[in-house]
Amino acid sequence: MVHFYGLLTLQREPVPLKSISVSVSIYEFVADVSATLNYENEEKVPLEAVFLFPMDEDSAVYSFEALVDGKKIVAELQDKMKARTNYEKAISQGHQAFLLEEDSSSRDVFSCNVGNLQPGSKAAVTLKYVQELPLETDGALRFVLPAVLNPRYQFSGSSKDSCLNVKTPIIPVEDLPYTLSMVATIDSKHGIEKVQSNCPLSPTEYLGEDKTSAQVSLAAGHKFDRDVELLIYYSEVHTPSVVLEMGMPKMKPGHLMRDPSAMVSFYPNIPEDQPSNTCGxxxxxxxxxxxxxxxxxxxxxxxxxxxxxxxxxxxxxxxxxxxxxxxxxxxxxxxxxxxxxxxxxxxxxxxxxxxxxxxxxxxxxxxxxxxxxxxxxxxxxxxxxxxxxxxxxxxxxxxxxxxxxxxxxxxxxxxxxxxxxxxxxxxxxxxxxxxxxxxxxxxxxxxxxxxxxxxxxxxxxxQPVVEDVSLSWHLPSGLSAKMLSPEQTVIFRGQRLIIYAQLTGRMPAAETTGKVCLKYTLQGKTFEDKVTFPVQPKPDVNFTIHRLAAKSLLQTKDMGLRDTPASDKKDALNLSLESGIISSFTAFIAINKELNKPVQGPLAHRDIPRPMLLRASAPLKIRCQSGLGKLKACSYSYDKPWMSLEKLPCLLEKTHSSTHRTNLETYHAGFGENHLVQLIYHQNANGSWDLNEDLAKVLGVSLEEITAAHPAELVDSSGWATILAVIWLHGNGKDLKCEWELLERKAMAWMRVHAGRSTILRPVSFPFPGLAEGYHKRVPLSPVSTILLY
CATH class of the missing domain: 3.40.50.410 (von Willebrand factor, type A domain)
Known part of the structure; x- marks a missing residue:
């Protein structure tokens, strides 16, 4: 038996969970996932197996079933307390039972109980869920299959009812006895540009010449050392859209699943504004x-x-x-x-x-x-x-x-x-x-x-706050829209909105269209986005939009067994049961009543082990050589009362060596070894830098050289230091500009105020003999990086 800090143990008994296979179907920005847990009892006694696993909290679990030795058993969603009672009762009576429930303290952890798994018996337990896919800043849709469930810290007030209190064995990744496989099919009418992952994948296989459908799979041998992430790039991802889905007309009036549901997607084109200088x-x-x-x-x-x-x-x-x-x-x-x-x-x-x-x-x-x-x-x-x-x-x-x-x-x-x-x-x-x-x-x-x-x-x-957000519908006569999503009060630039609504009334017999408009106000100006769509609901056997709408509502009402207000508990329970979406108040239970063998003593209990990520105590140290070469001798002349950095001749050159990294992606153990962090560390609160040894060390030149090159009649020492620091940022940290863009703006603003309005630049020469030998490259300067000297 192997021990690591008393937490990691290897089990002597065979582990009944043999493999996890996942099938993902992604259409536009919605994923429908089917995950199957394959069990086999290799012991001589009947087992009760418990497996804890993570899931994204936005997932709407709508189906749970088991295939036991060729027999399919479909689960029913019940009140959680009732489901637990029925599970224990079924086990005690010798039935086979399966229970799936959300943790009482967190929406992103589930437990799967397989009760009375007979010797030699096999069971495939399948759960299905749908979820929206978030949009990254580079336009990629992000799908994550959670594979890592870290131990959750237990404090004195922790819920005793939490499934996380189960002492689940934790073992090293390489000793994990079960495997994970995944196949993902992606469809988009806009075309699929590429699919990337943090895990090894099979080559992307396009299923049509127009690249509107593709398939990828997880390479064999995946270790549970990371979540599986897919980044999907479509040709067009910001186009607003409306999708209508047919409901279940036979349901009672007022039932969420009865009428057609709509999913509206907006990507507002909110203009960027200069940030506030003082508020916050x-x-x-x-x-x-x-x-x-x-x-x-x-x-x-x-x-x-x-x-x-x-x-x-x-x-x-x-x-x-x-x-x-x-x-x-x-x-x-x-x-x-x-x-x-x-x-x-x-x-x-x-x-x-x-x-x-x-x-x-x-x-x-x-x-x-x-x-x-x-x-x-x-x-x-x-x-x-x-x-x-x-x-x-x-x-x-x-x-x-x-x-x-x-x-x-x-x-x-x-x-x-x-x-x-x-x-x-x-x-x-x-x-x-x-x-x-x-x-x-x-x-x-x-x-x-x-x-x-x-x-x-x-x-x-x-950014300034977007206000007065409103959504209006223009539908054919006799048809109205009831909002299902919580009211949207804040919109951020670069944020996509997903809105759900229920259409009630008489659906038009002939083909017609509707329109939905999104309005908002930014600094007194009104903006509007609109999209026209055909009023023709389409069938979906999984009722994806209805279930996502139900999940959206549940997230506003369901705050867990202990923390949900009494006024919301009944609504959350009824909404969960109506939509078939699991919640804190419900659980899926499946009972195989055909298996009615007398129980010979208590069932052997087996907690399925989870992986432990073995973590290094310290990262590999990589030293970064001097990030700046020498100041170059040059001269400039302007007769206008202003100067911009992009008009300045190159003041700096980089001296490259085989060990120098220019993209600053390399990690370091301390600030002293990271020139970008070091430079930023020495910036003043007002945005300026001081001309001193600390700055010279980062720039890779001596303070004497910088001082000798200082055009003192044009700008003081702080102004000169700030100019050089900003040029260094553009030359050495351009790959990480998103990280220093705001502090550069502060430097720009300080220079505009600090320089005064009477400075006129005259020809100045910077003699620096003895440039370092090697390859020299001019530092590219961005047009955005402009210092005005008034």
């Missing part, structure tokens, strides 16, 4: 539990989560606008705040926060996020500075519904932007708190950079 209270809540000491991905060379978090906080702090307020919290089993209350963003407060960020460690034990949230919400609001909360966590908690409830209670006073770090982060927690507060959620896995996603979200939070 920004609070960063950072996970400092022990699991944050793990690598970002299963690769030993990946950056530690806590290290990525520190770099991310530096970028966020440097990118904040002058005049705003901020604070940083770290949490684990306990929590601590950098300041007793949010402070105004100044050079002094920024430096104090940076000093603590640099020393930050994953040293606060478990993962208890509720207490710091409550402390943040108890703080007084700052007039004119709406609260923007950024939550970073690997999501290994059990009190998910309690946390979401707390965020929802305080939704009127803030927006929450959440980030799930690493494989196995709780989708229920991360998506739930963002949805409850009108924010957005991001997941950072594999080679994703926390820094990029966090800065993109900060930029989004700084």
């Amino acid at each position: 209270e920004f609070v960063f809540l950072m996970d400092r539990s022990g699991s944050m000491q793990s690598p970002m991905s299963s690769q030993d060379t990946s950056q530690l989560r806590i290290q990525a978090a520190k770099e991310t906080l530096i970028l966020l702090l440097k990118s904040l606008p002058m005049g705003c307020y901020f604070n940083i919290y770290g949490f684990g089993s306990s929590y601590e705040a950098y300041f007793p209350k949010s402070v105004k963003y100044t050079q002094q407060t920024m430096e104090e926060a940076l000093g603590r960020v640099k020393l930050m460690q994953a040293d606060l034990g478990g993962t208890e996020i509720l207490a710091p949230l409550q402390n943040i919400y108890r703080g007084p609001s700052i007039p004119g500075h709406p609260l923007q909360l950024f939550v970073f966590t690997d999501g290994e908690v059990t009190d998910t519904f309690s946390v979401i409830k707390e965020v929802r209670i305080n939704r009127q006073k803030h927006r929450c932007f959440s980030f799930g770090i690493g494989e196995g982060a709780s989708t229920s927690l991360i998506k739930g708190i963002a949805r409850a507060s009108g924010g957005t959620s991001e997941f950072i896995t594999g080679k994703d950079r926390m820094q990029s996603k966090a800065l993109r979200t900060l930029k989004r939070s700084l």
Whole structure:
């Protein structure tokens, strides 16, 4: 028997779960998934097998059935308490029974019980679900098959009813006795450009010459060391659309499944505006539990989560606008705040926060996020500075519904932007708190950079608020639309909206069209998106749109067994039973009454083991050589009272060597080895840099050389240092521009104010003899990067 920290054990008994096979059908931006768990009892006694597995919290599970030795048994969705009672009763009577239920504390964990599996018997248990696919910023649709279920931190208030309390064996990935296979078929009328994955796939097979259908499969031998992710690129993904689906006319009036349902997709073209310079209270809540000491991905060379978090906080702090307020919290089993209350963003407060960020460690034990949230919400609001909360966590908690409830209670006073770090982060927690507060959620896995996603979200939070969001329908006479989705109050630039509605009344006999319009206001201007569609509902045996609409409603009413308000419990239960979508209050149960063998003593209990990701204690250190070469001797002359960087002759050249990396994708163990982070670390709160040894070290030249080249009659030392720093960013960090774009804007704004309006540039020469030998390349300068010297 092998032990790792007392948690990892190898089972002596044969494991009844032999394989998991998954079939995925993706049409446009909806996925229909069928997952089959194949069991076989190789022991001489009847078994009860329990398997815990993760699932994306947006999944709407609508079917559960078993095939036992050739006999099909279809499950029924029942009240959870009733289903559990019926399951125990069936087992005690010698029947074979199957139970599927959602965890009582989190929507993204399920347990599958197979009871009374006879010796030598085989059972294939199949569950089916549908889900919307989120849209990434590069236009890719993202499908994730969760394969990693991390241990969830248990605290004193954890639900005793949670299936996560089951002491499921955890073993190393290489010793896992069952396998995973997956085949995905993709269809889009817009055409499929490419399919990418974080896991090895078979070559994409196009099923038609027009590339509107394709198929991929997971390569054999997949290890459970990461979630399986597909990124699907269509030729057109932003086109608005409306899809109508026929209902079940035989159902009672008022039943969700009776009338046709519509799924409306909008991608509003919201113009980008300059961010506010002063508004906002920004609070960063950072996970400092022990699991944050793990690598970002299963690769030993990946950056530690806590290290990525520190770099991310530096970028966020440097990118904040002058005049705003901020604070940083770290949490684990306990929590601590950098300041007793949010402070105004100044050079002094920024430096104090940076000093603590640099020393930050994953040293606060478990993962208890509720207490710091409550402390943040108890703080007084700052007039004119709406609260923007950024939550970073690997999501290994059990009190998910309690946390979401707390965020929802305080939704009127803030927006929450959440980030799930690493494989196995709780989708229920991360998506739930963002949805409850009108924010957005991001997941950072594999080679994703926390820094990029966090800065993109900060930029989004700084945009002016979209207001007066409304949806209007123009339908044929006798037909009306009833909204099923919760009211949309916030739209962010680059965000896609999915809206569900139920069409009631008399459907037109002849072919006709309808129209739906989305209106919103941005800084006093009204914008409108509209789409025309044929009013001809199409049949779907799985009732995909109806079930997704039901899931959308359930997410607003179902807050778990303990936390759902009494007024919503009955509605949530009835909605779940009507739509056939599992919830916190229901469970699927299937009973094989033909198997009626007397029970000889208690069933042997087998908990199916889960994989443990073996994590490296530290990433591989890779040293990055000097990122900057020498200043080049050159001269320039302008007679206009302004100058832009793209008109400046190249001041800098890069000296390349075989060990130099220019894309800055390489991870480092400390700030001192990462020139980009080092440069950003030394930026002042107002956006400028100081001309000193620290800057010279990052630029790779001596302070004497920089000082000698300084055109002192045109710009002071800080202005000169800021110009050189921005040029360095464009030459050495262009691949990561999304991470420093906001702090560059601060530098631009500072230069415009700082330079004054009387400066006229004259010819200046920068003599630098003895350029380093080797390959020299001019630093490309972006037209966007413009410093105006008035």
